[in-house]
Amino acid sequence: MSHFTPLSALLGGLLIGGAASLFLWLNGQIAGISGISRGLLQPTRGQVLWRFLFLAGLVVGAAAWYVVSPAPVAREGFPTSWLIIGGVLVGFGSSLGSGCTSGHGVCGLGRLSLRSLVATLVFLSTGILTTYVVRHLLGGQ
């Protein structure tokens, strides 16, 4: 538990919650990153610019943070195939399940949506199970 960082985690969480609140208050939408990004793949009139700007803000915000604070040291030798398979599963799964950690987790739980609570519990459980299998049965990173 030497790497436990509750204070920065809590502060980051409060900022994420604040950002999701602002987006709902100003724009009236759920800040779900998977849904916002998927919309770029089916561009329709009036639905491209705001999505692009939102995601660009996400990247620019992180870039600004890395100016003042060093980025976490990147993993070395993490299997390429796991990144690709993981990415495809995350993209397909969050589309089929209508949300990811932001849409179901941060916003759905905030709306007291039972659907989001179920999704969050399911993806947390499968995430834990997958990590167990990969790290402890397959001996991965």
Added chain:
Amino acid sequence: MTNPDKVLGFLDVTGDWDPSLLFVLGGAVSVTLVSFRFILRRPAPVLAPAFQLPTSKAIDAPLIIGAVLFGAGWGLSGYCPGPGLALLAAPGNQELWLFVPALFAGQALFLLWRRFFPQ
């Protein structure tokens, strides 16, 4: 949340467990739980004509299967969409240049699949 080691350290409950991510989610939800109540009392958002909220309440197979697949990909890679995209800004992390295109490929695959098997 933008550190995959911390994400996997959180999901690895039987290993050297790092509960930090619980504080991220807890912090975020503690804000939205309160703020959303007040915001959704308004007749409309500030800059748009109406709120656009998900209407489905169904706890159905797509929800569960989707969450299972998403959790598996998250646990395998240590990335979910938000942190994955944000980390494109991280100097020295090349992993996202594989993960993010794969994420969009997974979404494209879903859209293609939906075209052949509409709901």
